[in-house]
Amino acid sequence: LKQILGTGIDTQSAEPGMKARAAATFAARVQLEGVTKVYDGAGALNGVDLDVKSGEIVCLLGPSGCGKTTLLRVVSGIERPSSGRVLINEREVAGPNRFVPPESRGVGLMFQDFALFPHLTVLNNVAFGLKALPQADSLKAARAILDRVGLLDMASSYPSVLSGGQQQRVALARAILPRPAVMLMDEPFSGLDVQLREAMQEETLALLRETRATSLIVTHNPEEAMRMGDRIVVLRRGRVAQAGKAEELYHAPADLFVARLFSEINEFPARVRGGVVETPAGVFPAPGMEDGTQAVVCLRERGLNLTVNGNGGPGLPGRVLGVKFLGDSTRMDVAVAGFERPLKVRVDQQDALARGTEVKVGTAPGSVLVFAAETGT
Ligand code: ATP
Secondary structure (H helix, E strand, C coil): CHHHHHCCCCCCCCCCCCCCCCCCCCCCCEEEEEEEEEECCEEEEEEEEEEECCCCEEEEECCCCCCHHHHHHHHHCCCCCCEEEEEECCEEEEECCEECCHHHCCEEEECCCCCCCCCCCHHHHHHHHHCCCCHHHHHHHHHHHHHHCCCHHHCCCCHHHCCHHHHHHHHHHHHHCCCCCEEEEECCCCCCCHHHHHHHHHHHHHHHHHHCCEEEEEECCHHHHHHHCCEEEEEECCEEEEEECHHHHHHCCCCHHHHHHHCCEEEEEEEEECCEEEECCEEEECCCCCCCCEEEEEEEHHHEEEEECCCCCCCEEEEEEEEEECCCEEEEEEEECCCCCCEEEEEEHHHCCCCCCEEEEEECCCCEEEEECCCCC
């Protein structure tokens, strides 16, 4: 870490004889081509292709062990890929015949535990990233960024007296001060409580936009990915399961795994006949699936509409069995004719119904997804 931080300076583009300077961010494109990483015979990355546009903020999302951190480490240069290539601004930084060490890649790193140096003051922690500059300049720049993140009055404190949120700010300031072309952040908000996390996400986003750093942010939280990312890359078992804007992943998930990440859903089995699945809730298209395929039909909890006093109207008859207050929304368990188990229906708090209410249940367009049971696709 010290090595990388200490040289987050644009030494490479400096003319010979010129002093290193803080790099004006050259927005950098980051490409991965067929990247694999094998540990002890097991693949942590199994052929990742990724093209991150300069200045783009991409969130890497996926369950524990899917390879998110490994991908970040490969881009930073802390790890060498087993095969494949990594390019930063079209320049190969890792490949079969080339390996550029982390300190020469122009990347900034921020870790989950913030990794502040305990024996250095806040000011010196932040200035560390600019140690190639004359000390007066680096301290001046460090003070300016501390002011920007609201911590100037803590400049002479040591990390041990800081709260989690303050430590996060210091780590962010330290990582961003050298204006790295590429910012790599590993679960940067996971140690923070919910309210603080949202404030920190906003601040971080603002700083990343200001510096125009191309950013890869690792998270296992879909909401965080949607909030932070211009694009989200979902990883599963060391592969890209799907990449796209949040809306794309929500509306057109490539598989059941992605659907579950972005939407609360009811799942039930059905069999494909003539390109459709017939369910108690209606007939839905199952494009590209052969007759007899066992399918999983998903009804979004948010996509089920309940009508009270809908006697004679459209929809399936149902009855509210349970009501659960969940803060922003309320979830109801509704017994619906034709379904073995109650369906979960999510509504805004003011639309919640009392237990025992008789309802008619309809499905909103776009709220039904059909996947092949065996492959999940
Ligand atoms: P988490 O969210 O839990 O941090 P992750 O998605 O970041 O998970 P990685 O840390 O990239 O996952 O790990 C991917 C796989 O590679 C895991 O199976 C992990 O055990 C393995 N792995 C990671 N680093 C090493 C290592 N240094 N040596 C051996 N195996 C490793």
